[in-house]
Amino acid sequence: MIRRPIGGWAIEAPSLCGREFPRRSRRNQEAEQHGKIEMMKRYGVIMGLFLWLTLAGRPWRGEAQTIENFESGVVNENVASGYYWKRTDNAGTFVWRVSDQRGAAGSSRSLEMTVLEGSPYFWYLNSLDQDAYVTGEPANRLSFYVRFPKDWMRAVADDPEKAYNFHVGTYHRDPNVSGSHETHNWHFYYHLKFDVRDEEWIHVVLTPWVQHQRGVDVWNPGVAPTRPIADFFGSLSRLYFTGLPYHTDAGVGYPYRVYFDEFRFYYENDFVVMEPETLQGRGMPGRTLYYPVTVFNTHPERTQVFGLATSSHLENASNYWSHDVRIYRDANGDGVCLPSEHQEVSTTGEIPPLGAAHLCVAVFLQTSGVRYHPDARLHTTVTAWRKSPPFEADSHIMPVSTNFGVVPGTPAATTSIVTEVGPALPPRVPLTEPVRDLSVIAAGKDRFTLSWTVPKGARRYDIRYAIGNDVDFERAIPLPGDPAPLPEGTTQIWTTPPHFETGKSYAFVMKVFGDGHPRYGAWEGVALSSRTPSSNVARGSTTVPKGGNVPPTPRISVTPIEGESPLTVTFDATGSFDPDGTILYTIWRFDDGSIATASRVTKTFTHIGTHSVWLDVIDDGGMAGEGETTITVLPGEEGTLEIPASVVRLLYQGEPTRVFGGEAWMGRVGNYGGRNRLYLAFDLSEIPRDATILSAKLRLFQTMTENATGHPHALYRILKPVDAAHVTWREYAEGSPWERPGALGPSDAEPVGDILLLDGQSGVYRRWNVLPALEQWVKHPEENHGLLLVCKRERKGNVRYATDAAESVADRPILEVTYRRP
Structure with missing residues (x-):
C-alpha cells in the first residue's frame, strides 16, 4: 500500500x-x-x-502549482541558488524581458522574447542541483500559454510531411536508476505543431509521453497516469523549450516577438x-x-x-x-x-x-x-x-x-x-580472430606482464586465470583491469594488477570481443578460448621475495643514437646487473607499441623525429628496474613524417558566428543540435621541397559515435584563405562569408581523398588518403588552406574525433606523410 x-x-x-x-x-x-x-x-x-x-x-484535479507567472516583473535568471530561467543561443539569437502589456489567463504580465535569428531556446532548472525536483507535489500535467506572431512557422504547419514546429523537453530524476547522465535520466519529448492563424494566446497542456532514457542501459518505464502518485512530473528536474528545426526562418521576418506565461503543474485523473x-x-x-x-x-x-x-x-x-x-x-x-x-x-x-x-x-x-x-x-x-x-x-x-x-x-x-x-547462434557468424600468441614475458612477486599480438577486429578483452597449469575459461577467475586494445597487428604488453600470491604457478586465457556498439558498451563477434589453439594459454610463476632484495640496475647502450631515415639502431642491455641476484626478464618497449624481450635487439625507424625507448629488467626476487633513452631520426632519402594539426576548428550550424577551438570535445562531425563539420590545417614546411610524396594520410582518433553506423565521412580541400582566429560556420575570415554557410559552396571547397564508411566502432584510428591534396600543396604552398571533414548524411547521428587539445598526444590529429628524395 x-x-x-x-x-x-x-x-x-x-x-x-x-x-x-x-x-x-x-x-x-x-x-x-x-x-x-x-x-x-x-x-x-x-x-x-x-x-x-x-x-x-x-x-x-489537484491544486495547480504555479512555478512562474512573471507577475514579479523580473526574469529570474542566473541566480546563485534555486530555480531560474537559462537562455541559450543554440537554436537562435534572442533577448527577453517581462512585458507589462500581454498577460495570459487574466494575468497582467508575461515573458516577452524578441527573436533576432532562428528560434528561442531556453531552460528552467536548478542552479545548484540539476537533479532537484521542480514540483513539490505529484503532478501529471504541464500547462503553459504561448503567443506567436500570425503565420509563425506557417510553412511547417501547412506541410503534412513536417512533424512539428515546436519542441518541449523534460528530464525526470529517478533515484532508483543509476546512470552517468547529469539529469538522472528519463527524457520525455513533446513535439508540438501549431497552426498560428492569429495572435491569440495558445493554451498548451501536456501529459507524460514516454520517449527514451538518457545515459543508462535499462528499459523505459511504463506510464500509468491514474496511479495516485503519478510521479513522472513530480520528479521532474528540468525542462526546456525551443522552436525547431534549429536556426530555421520562422517566415514572419526578424525581429519578431514570442510571449510565454503561466507555467503550471497539476494532477488530473486520466x-x-x-x-x-x-x-x-x-x-x-x-x-x-x-x-x-x-x-x-x-x-x-x-x-x-x-x-x-x-x-x-x-x-x-x-x-x-x-x-x-x-x-x-x-x-x-x-x-x-x-x-x-x-x-x-x-x-x-x-x-x-x-x-x-x-x-x-x-x-x-x-x-x-x-x-x-x-x-x-x-x-x-x-x-x-x-x-x-x-x-x-x-x-x-x-x-x-x-x-x-x-x-x-x-x-x-x-x-x-x-x-x-538469444541464446541461439545464427549460422555463418564471423568471429573476430582470437589471440594466438598469448605469453607471460615477466613475473614479479604478485603480478605478471603478458604479451600478445592484437588480432583483427579486437575491441575488448576478457582475461581470466587459474592456479596451476590448466585453465578452462568458463571456470576461470576474471582478472580485474582488462586492457584496451592497441591497433591491429601491434604487439601489446600489459602488466596485471598486484593480484597474485607469491611463489605460485598460474595459467591465463583470454576471450576477445570485436565489432562493438560503443554507445551501450556491449560487443559482438566473440572469439572464445575454446576455439583457439593451445598457444592462447599462457603460464608463469610468481617469484618468491628475498629478504632485503635490491632492485636490478638497467644499463642501456644505443648505436647509433642519431641518423637519417631509415635508421637502423641496436639496443643493448647486457650491461644491466642485479647486485644481489639474477636478472630473469628483459623487456624493451618502443613508442610504436612494439616490444622485444632479448637483451640485445635491432630495430629500424622510418618515422622522422625523436623516439622514446624504455627498458624494464626484473630480477629473481620480483623487483624491477626501469630505464629510458631516446634516439633521433633525421630526414633522409626516404622517411615518414607525422605532422600534427596546427589548427582544429569546429564549424557549427547551431552557433554560426562562434569560433570553436582549443577544447577536446569540439571534434564533432554529423548532426548534434545542427550540422557539425571539422576544419583542420597543417604546416607542411618539414617536407623537403625536392621530395616525392609516396603516401599521405589524415589520421584521426574516433572517441565516440551515436547513430552513425554506415555514415560516409568525406574530406574536402578548402579553396579560400582561412583566418583561424575568425573562421566560423558563416565566415572563413572576419567579414568574408563562405559562398555557402558551412564551407561547401563551389568556390569554398572541393572533394579530395577517400570517403570512409563508419562501422559503428569507437576508440579507433580512422585514416583518409589525402595524397592528391599534398601533392598540390607541396608544389603550390600558397594553396594550402586546410581540410574540411564532412558527414554526407547530416540529418541524424554524429561522431566525435580527438582534437589538438586531446590529453594523449598520440590521439591528436596527424598527417602521416611518406616521401622519397632524389
Whole structure:
C-alpha cells in the first residue's frame, strides 16, 4: 500500500495502481506481474470495480502549482541558488524581458522574447542541483500559454510531411536508476505543431509521453497516469523549450516577438490504466513471443475507446536484427493468444465504465544471420490513448505524426516490454580472430606482464586465470583491469594488477570481443578460448621475495643514437646487473607499441623525429628496474613524417558566428543540435621541397559515435584563405562569408581523398588518403588552406574525433606523410 497526499486527500491504493518504477528486482517483478495477469484474466470486471472503489470519488484535479507567472516583473535568471530561467543561443539569437502589456489567463504580465535569428531556446532548472525536483507535489500535467506572431512557422504547419514546429523537453530524476547522465535520466519529448492563424494566446497542456532514457542501459518505464502518485512530473528536474528545426526562418521576418506565461503543474485523473506496466521475455530468432496486456477504463460512468499503437527500438544490434510487433484482441481474456484469435486491432473498441479490454502483443524476431549479439534486446512501448470521447485541446494545436497522429495532451498510458534475443547462434557468424600468441614475458612477486599480438577486429578483452597449469575459461577467475586494445597487428604488453600470491604457478586465457556498439558498451563477434589453439594459454610463476632484495640496475647502450631515415639502431642491455641476484626478464618497449624481450635487439625507424625507448629488467626476487633513452631520426632519402594539426576548428550550424577551438570535445562531425563539420590545417614546411610524396594520410582518433553506423565521412580541400582566429560556420575570415554557410559552396571547397564508411566502432584510428591534396600543396604552398571533414548524411547521428587539445598526444590529429628524395 502507498499513501501519498494529492490535492489535500490521503489516498490508499494497492500496488496495482500505485507502485513506483522501478522498486523491485526483475525476478520479483516477473512473479508479481504473473500473479496480476492471472488475477486480471479471471477477475477483469471485479478488478475494474476494485479500481473504482479504490480510486473513484476523489478530487482528481489537484491544486495547480504555479512555478512562474512573471507577475514579479523580473526574469529570474542566473541566480546563485534555486530555480531560474537559462537562455541559450543554440537554436537562435534572442533577448527577453517581462512585458507589462500581454498577460495570459487574466494575468497582467508575461515573458516577452524578441527573436533576432532562428528560434528561442531556453531552460528552467536548478542552479545548484540539476537533479532537484521542480514540483513539490505529484503532478501529471504541464500547462503553459504561448503567443506567436500570425503565420509563425506557417510553412511547417501547412506541410503534412513536417512533424512539428515546436519542441518541449523534460528530464525526470529517478533515484532508483543509476546512470552517468547529469539529469538522472528519463527524457520525455513533446513535439508540438501549431497552426498560428492569429495572435491569440495558445493554451498548451501536456501529459507524460514516454520517449527514451538518457545515459543508462535499462528499459523505459511504463506510464500509468491514474496511479495516485503519478510521479513522472513530480520528479521532474528540468525542462526546456525551443522552436525547431534549429536556426530555421520562422517566415514572419526578424525581429519578431514570442510571449510565454503561466507555467503550471497539476494532477488530473486520466481514467485509463494499463497492466502490467512492465513486461520482460526472452526469445530466439524465428520465434514469436506473446505478452498479455489489459487496458482498464476506470471512469465510473463514461464509456471510452482507446487507440492502440506500438513503437520499438533495438539495443546493441540495430543493424543486424529485424522485428515485427502486432496487437491482437484476446477474445476470452485468458492471456493465451491462439491462431484463431489473431485479429489485429488498432483500438480497444468501446470499454464500458469500470470495464477492461484484454489484448495480446505479439513480438516476432528475425535475424539476417550476419552476426550474433549476446546482449541484443528489443524495447517495445505499447501505448493506449483516449480516442473517444476525444481530448479537447486548444484549436491551434495540431495532431503530431511522431506520436501516432495524436493531439498532444491526450490522456494515455503505456506498457513497456523488453524482449531479450538469444541464446541461439545464427549460422555463418564471423568471429573476430582470437589471440594466438598469448605469453607471460615477466613475473614479479604478485603480478605478471603478458604479451600478445592484437588480432583483427579486437575491441575488448576478457582475461581470466587459474592456479596451476590448466585453465578452462568458463571456470576461470576474471582478472580485474582488462586492457584496451592497441591497433591491429601491434604487439601489446600489459602488466596485471598486484593480484597474485607469491611463489605460485598460474595459467591465463583470454576471450576477445570485436565489432562493438560503443554507445551501450556491449560487443559482438566473440572469439572464445575454446576455439583457439593451445598457444592462447599462457603460464608463469610468481617469484618468491628475498629478504632485503635490491632492485636490478638497467644499463642501456644505443648505436647509433642519431641518423637519417631509415635508421637502423641496436639496443643493448647486457650491461644491466642485479647486485644481489639474477636478472630473469628483459623487456624493451618502443613508442610504436612494439616490444622485444632479448637483451640485445635491432630495430629500424622510418618515422622522422625523436623516439622514446624504455627498458624494464626484473630480477629473481620480483623487483624491477626501469630505464629510458631516446634516439633521433633525421630526414633522409626516404622517411615518414607525422605532422600534427596546427589548427582544429569546429564549424557549427547551431552557433554560426562562434569560433570553436582549443577544447577536446569540439571534434564533432554529423548532426548534434545542427550540422557539425571539422576544419583542420597543417604546416607542411618539414617536407623537403625536392621530395616525392609516396603516401599521405589524415589520421584521426574516433572517441565516440551515436547513430552513425554506415555514415560516409568525406574530406574536402578548402579553396579560400582561412583566418583561424575568425573562421566560423558563416565566415572563413572576419567579414568574408563562405559562398555557402558551412564551407561547401563551389568556390569554398572541393572533394579530395577517400570517403570512409563508419562501422559503428569507437576508440579507433580512422585514416583518409589525402595524397592528391599534398601533392598540390607541396608544389603550390600558397594553396594550402586546410581540410574540411564532412558527414554526407547530416540529418541524424554524429561522431566525435580527438582534437589538438586531446590529453594523449598520440590521439591528436596527424598527417602521416611518406616521401622519397632524389
